[in-house]
Amino acid sequence: MESFNPNKLLKEQFVSYQTGSSMLEIFFLITALSVLILIRHCIGFNCPDSGSLKKDDTGGAKGKNLKAYIMALIVDYICIVVPYILLLTVSAQWIYGNTFLMIFLLLYLIAYKRNRSSFLQEVGMDSIKYNVSSYRVSMMIVTCFCILAVDFKIFPRRYAKAEFYGTSLMDLGVGSFVVANSLVSRHARGISNMAMKAAFRSTSPLIILGFARLISTSSVNYQVHVGEYGVHWNFFFTLAAVAILSSVVNISTSYFGILGSLILIGYQAVLSFGLNVYMLSEARGTDIISQNKEGIFSIFGYWGMYLVGVQIGSYLFFGGSAGPSSRSMKWTRARVLALCLLFWSVTLLLDKYVERVSRRMCNLAYVSLVLATNLQVLAILMLSDYVPGSKSSNLEEAFNKNLLATFLLANVLTGLVNLSIDTLSVSPFSALVVLFAYALVLCFVVGFADFFGIKFKFW
Template sequence: MDSLPNTFNPNKRLKEEFVSNLSGSSMMEIAALTTIIPILILLRHSVGSHRAVDVVSKKNDDAVVGSKGWAAYMASMSLDFLLIIVPIILVYTVLAEWMYIWATLLILLLLFSIAAKRFGSYSTLKEDPFSIRQTFSSYRVATMIITCVCILAVDFTIFPRRYAKTETYGTGWMDLGVGSFVIANSLVSRQARNISSRSALVAVEEKKKMGWCRWRKGKSRIPRSWKTAIQSASPLIILGFARLLSTTGVDYQLHVAEYGVHWNFFFTLAAISILTSIINIPTQYSGILGSLILVGYQVCLMHGLNSYLLSNERGTDIISQNKEGFFSIFGYWGMYLVGVQLGNFLLFNYHSSATMGSNKWATIRVWILSLLLWLLTVIIDRHVERVSRRMCNLAYVTLVLAVNLQVLAIFLLSDFLPGSKTSVLEEAYNRNLLGTFLLANLLTGLVNLMVETLFASAVKALFILIAYTFSTTFIIGLLDYCGIRLKFW
């Protein structure tokens, strides 16, 4: 049955078919892509001095100084865009077939830069005592840049279909998106840093004194821990419903097998937040609980749950309509809990973090764990169950952990490179990560409603992708220059 002629999105069915029934690429290609992106950012760091030292002048009253600060800021931002984002776009599109060659060349350039610092004039430079924090900021920004590029690029024919999300089993590059967001949040969460939530402690004390929170009307009784959890996740819930209403209102294309009929990314994050708040366990036990959840969930999958989740049949109830979204929560929650303990162990469980020795030890630990997780992923994929983002099974969780730790491990090599530890573009994105994601989603929707992406030529598609990413970067850079941070909670 054809789409209605008056719809906002006349090619909705074609666009849905374009991202359906895909099987992904190889783990080797995923590992190579994972290598390229952080190396591009590290090489940008080693190209000259480009930190926005003049940006602080924007707060001064002198208009001339302020204009110079703005010019210097935008010049640095433009150079960052040309050396980081444009190459990423090219790697994902017209240069995708030469990806292994580019990965090899970039690795050689990285090794040359390390050697230049060790044996050249850079060898006497002092180390940055906050490199761990800045390294993690680069990692989070890299995740956001990749996400922003891919969510629009996937709608064009120049984006390889093997990079798009898989239908059932397989390792598509875009499959890693939601899992990477979960890991990025867990590694630096309050639990990973051993920071107790004050509101949670207050709720526990009040529960001891007063028991249950009672509504004046009705007979329902709600634990205060539930109330606190829902309040903390309410922004994500609101964003989830806003996305649902907006996509439904404009008849936007929806791949039902991704999360379900009504479910989306924000609801998954909200569910993780609620479960973590309600079941608040000590950090040292979070990895154990997460592993038990993942193994238990995998056992259920292998005893028939996977057949139910992969079936195209859906009932009329809310759970059946959104079965992928509901049941994958167990996988993502287990992933989050494991990430909490890994973050505590790798990044926050040593006292002399300002010393070069401890930074090197952190780098070694991340590299070892990344390699072990890659090995574990291959074993599980071959002998237990293949990787499936749709179900968020055990192999998918270990793959996401391996990829993210590999990215982090490469960024930790910044201690061995000359130049700055960050860039103007990274600082701007890092201060407005959620704002960047929402802006990118809005612009992606507008492009899809205004342009027939399926029929765009390679040149037109590249122009649109560059204009889209430049617009996102410029707006976020402007907000950062003006000192505006988009915080929702």
Template sequence: MDLLERPLNPNKHLKEEFVSNLTGSSMLEIAALSTIFPALIVLRKWSSFCRVNGYAREEEAKKDDNLTSCRKDWRSFMVSLFMDYFCVVLPILSIITVLAEWAYVCTILLILILSICILFKRSDFCYKKGSQDSSSLKGVISSYRVFVVVVTCLCILAVDFKIFPRRYAKTETYGTGLMDLGVGSFVVVNSLVSKQARNFKSMSWMEALLSVSPLVFLGFARLISTRGIDYQVHVGEYGVHWNFFFTLAAVSILTSFISIHPKYCGIFGVIVLTGYQTCLLCGLSEYLISNERNANIISANKEGLFSIFGYWGMYLVGVYLGYRVFFENHSSVKDNSIKFATAKVWAVFTLFWFLTIILDNYVERVSRRTCNLAYVTLVFAENFQVLSILTLAELAFAKRNLVLEDAFNQNLLGSFLLANILTGMVNLSVDTLSASSITAFTILIGYSFVLSVVVGLAWFYGLKVKFW
């Protein structure tokens, strides 16, 4: 009888307090982490393409998402997958936990290694020299999408342990935590490679509703499941009922219903963001960060509902940048156009870091909770910094993705859902707040390894999570 009456999550309130009232890290440390993570991917790509292995890939891109373009050998696949895990995933996990105090040292070390490799023109002897083509940009975007999902999956469980620095967790009101960039990065990822950015024909209203219905379903599934098992939820993040999936669905619906040509999305997005920021400065921001929650549904979910305008503006600007940087005039395989696109990526990330510093100091401090203008520019600055570093991989003319990249890229949503399920299982079975550093790191290694292997095997056997 006592077992039946025992709550599933007895430490719920303690866990909620553990991720509350945090102020975040510095922008410099965010920039350092945004250098370390993609640098690890670049170095792994260079090392893997500088040796001969039994992992053969067809040169032509795959034409069907359900079919892989690889002729896979089990042994070579497992070796490549394990090497990718130990060279990319495990170091990232270490940086955000046991090596967090060495972040700046690791940044300087990796920059030196990258610089030495570039100075010695590694591309001259790594692989047969060739010319860059449009597939180069596709490879960079693919790596970038996987990077966002992998880092997010590692953080969502690590944050529940004391081994994860509190400054990396989501901030309460103002500040710059590593995890604050999560939802914004997903919005930017989706916008840069969206159908709008590629200037495809816009969908009808019914098609748009059908396309976002999985996100709405997942949003309600998360709401019901967290309530059902009494799982910890930080109300100040999105509100009482709102969550990450509802935000993505709302942004997608707004973008689909208000169809704008990608060349005009930039100016329209700036208008939305400027108008929203003006409202924040005129009193809306004070309301959103207050503890006031009346009985009505809007007040209960004020952060999630009002921040939609910020994320929508962010998405529109992302569509414009994706169109201008990656898809406009890049259908031809001209070396100069690819170099120009790469230069634009570096210019954009520099510009957005400059804007972020100005806005944070003279307009309003960065706030993920309200998704204000400074937060939007910070997300773009961090994401384009990652993209700019990933372009360095193309110096070796390595057109192949890592096995881990192909695996996660095939099941981005599936891998994120699996990570959430595993995170919930760990939280319900382990007292994460009392776990020692050794225990916590061991659990995180096991979690990340299982996630990587399961996602890798799903790709190997051609399994893909689909709704319709």
């Protein structure tokens, strides 16, 4: 029987044994996307009457105009998606210079628009909501583009996931998803915990998705990098485990940060006393734990990361009793920036004196790096209050309403592309065409889902 994926081993080797890039390059890559989003906000040209279609009294649809919505999505695609794909591929060697050029362009647009019209700064919870939404979407955009781009030679190997130790752009994916969820979670908002039965029922879709991915990848002989999570484990199982463990914790949100820190410090201590050698070893036994050691033990790191993220979200966005004001917004921005600088400093110290960053183990330095980069994106995007123009693009709104569904669609499209063409042999031009087409389909499918009011809720 002919294999669906005859180049499976070559593709697995292509993404294996990478060492990552520098933290400085990660800093600039994250900054570049944030600046692109602010430039898009500054340009404006969004579809009017934002919001999904609604039915009027006669049963007809009203709300957004489809033609205007499509035009707005095209502008989003041209201003955000196309430049960032180019930055991650053919322009990767000039990331520092390109980032500075985009910053200068943003400053010019701000000055130009301020001179042509009066600009009233928007403050309050609505502004924070838009900032957080933009941040969550930006991290999803990076993840969705990278999971396919990594299979092409046009994508720099230093951006692929590091095998053992190191920092790379793709290493931030799963950690950023955990942090993005934790900052606005029910725990961060002070909503009481669910009972164990309800917690399992709530996370059951994630468990089903985990098994669905396991079965589908096995049935079509799809390439799987075992060093990421193990033989059978995957991203969805990690999310489900974190959700269940967090629901079990029956303490006040104000103590989540302390508990999360204790878990992370304890886990790092166990790693330093020998668990890291076991987890990084390529030798595997026949038992289920040894087969999936990376996925199972890294749960402690992701759980601690989630708890700390809940504490940060509660502190920044849901802990204050004062009403929305310019002063409270300034304090929020200052706190986000201070926390960003703190976690970047902690990351550098941990990476040098404790243990180097390792996504594979989700060690303490990795958790600190993920928190630092996510807060960096949030800090930059919170400057949107000083940017004349819209607060959010239509593409951002669409992605934000279906984050997990967007990630699922991106995985399906990535799988279809890999099973349809030999990604290792295509030319750079063809690779770009495929990536642009993939991103276009992803953006417009998610966009139309938002336009017609379709929302997928998984837990």
